[in-house]
Amino acid sequence: MNKAIEYPTVFEFDSGKPGKEILLLGAIHGYETCGTEAIEAFMSKLNNGEILLNEGRVTCVPVCNPEAYKQGKEFIDRNLNRMMRRRDPEDINFYEDELANFLCPYMERADVLLDIHSYTTKGGPFVFLGATDGAEFDYANALDVKHMVYGFADAYQNADPRPDLAKNDPDAALKRDPSYSTGTTEYSRKFGALALTLEGGQHSDPRAIQVATDAIEKACAHFGIIQPDTPDNAEKLYLKVLKPVWKEGRGQLSQEFENFAKITQGQLLAQYEDGRQIISEVDGYLVMPRASAEPGMEWFYYAVPQDLTTPK
Numbered sequence: 001m002n003k004a005i006e007y008p009t010v011f012e013f014d015s016g017k018p019g020k021e022i023l024l025l026g027a028i029h030g031y032e033t034c035g036t037e038a039i040e041a042f043m044s045k046l047n048n049g050e051i052l053l054n055e056g057r058v059t060c061v062p063v064c065n066p067e068a069y070k071q072g073k074e075f076i077d078r079n080l081n082r083m084m085r086r087r088d089p090e091d092i093n094f095y096e097d098e099l100a101n102f103l104c105p106y107m108e109r110a111d112v113l114l115d116i117h118s119y120t121t122k123g124g125p126f127v128f129l130g131a132t133d134g135a136e137f138d139y140a141n142a143l144d145v146k147h148m149v150y151g152f153a154d155a156y157q158n159a160d161p162r163p164d165l166a167k168n169d170p171d172a173a174l175k176r177d178p179s180y181s182t183g184t185t186e187y188s189r190k191f192g193a194l195a196l197t198l199e200g201g202q203h204s205d206p207r208a209i210q211v212a213t214d215a216i217e218k219a220c221a222h223f224g225i226i227q228p229d230t231p232d233n234a235e236k237l238y239l240k241v242l243k244p245v246w247k248e249g250r251g252q253l254s255q256e257f258e259n260f261a262k263i264t265q266g267q268l269l270a271q272y273e274d275g276r277q278i279i280s281e282v283d284g285y286l287v288m289p290r291a292s293a294e295p296g297m298e299w300f301y302y303a304v305p306q307d308l309t310t311p312k
């Protein structure tokens, strides 16, 4: 590999007192910059004394993929949020392999991870839940974000057979790697961290920066790293993803759906050029509809609301 590659810059803030270490990651995908701006805003509050550390440590990596960030791209060679693991030098094939080796030690030592992204479809913030109870669920609730989604692994088990259009899938070869689905949260959890991914909102939405800034402060307060400020008050909507719906040919969604659009059973959701239609199978919500999905890829996910606050 080229020795002159650019590595992320890491900023560490230590209270000098025992406590949790939180790791804040931005721009794992280079063009998703709300996390970068939020982490930088948080760091300047720490630097100018507007926010004081109570206990523990904060480790900040505002730009995890510096080359892609500079070029305004998701990644250079491959998706950094997949196949997250350490590699021996002879197994390093891509720029993102170098970045993974650089980032893994920070994820291994952190007690808490907050990885901040943004997304293409119009819509507000949400959190990917890894668990529906316990300490990580409490952490997710503390971020004060309304929409939380979970169940993707099971959803793929429930999926209809995928149309044989894998040539359209840029990741087809990489998906044979057994660690393909290991991203930042999955990797950190292997080392005992409470780990969450926050999607701040649509890429260009300035509100996403504020959402991410608030979430960073809420996360730090939840773990006692900074003083709590305002109480959590967002109503919560927990959405269990049922299954992905594959785009099986050329066609269009029936309207410009936002993320978490409410849908009713029997509603027309999409229309293929050959006349076939996709009619909603559920009363629920559309998660991550992608108007521009390629045939063979996920077009959207069905999700239904779940009450997770009542003890089972």
Ligand SMILES: [Zn+2]
Binding pocket: 028, 029, 032, 117, 118
């Ligand atoms: Zn992302």
